[in-house]
Amino acid sequence: MRTFVGLQMPDAALDALERVQEGLTVGRHVPAENMHLTLAFLDDQPETVLQTLHQVLAEISAPPLQLTFRGLETFGGKLPRVLAAQVRKTPELTHLRDRIRGACRQAGIELPRERFRPHVTLGRFPRHLEAGQVEKIARYLAEASGFRLDCEAESLALYQSTLAPDGARYDVLAEYRLEG
DSSP states (O other): OEEEEEEEOOHHHHHHHHHHHTTOOSSEEOOGGGOEEEEEEEEEOOHHHHHHHHHHHHTOOOOOEEEEEEEEEEESTTSOOEEEEEEOOOHHHHHHHHHHHHHHHHTTOOOOOOOOOOEEEEEEOOSSOOHHHHHHHHHHHHHTTTOEEEEEEOEEEEEEEEOOTTOOEEEEEEEEEOOO
């Protein structure tokens, strides 16, 4: 089962992120129900390993997390593939991510080393962008450069990711409140 662990976005943040998407006329918008901040991508895992991970994640105690969004960015180089809202990398966010990755290792999941660039994906672009589309994306980024949002994440979740031709669908397998 293809899975990941991510922070769930509060409703007020989802509303603000949907509003910032409105100006994007290129590519496909990520639906609000799929918006999250990935803490650990687990790839394909057997259900027995996920059950063990669930038990370990349920034992994590952490307070709600303050998230600060500052601007938008694209990933993919000169021909962008993804539009994302940038989240400031705080010590608290990094600490929670490290704890989640430790829980994954404890459950027997080996994760690759990777740079942590906290973000929430807002849109995906087609593989072959025309020059006019690249210009539209650049204009959109310039217009939306002042995007700011502060919110509090109160839960994280273990998600299943199901790939489909019209985009991935994410289903919550288990939710964990941040209350500690």
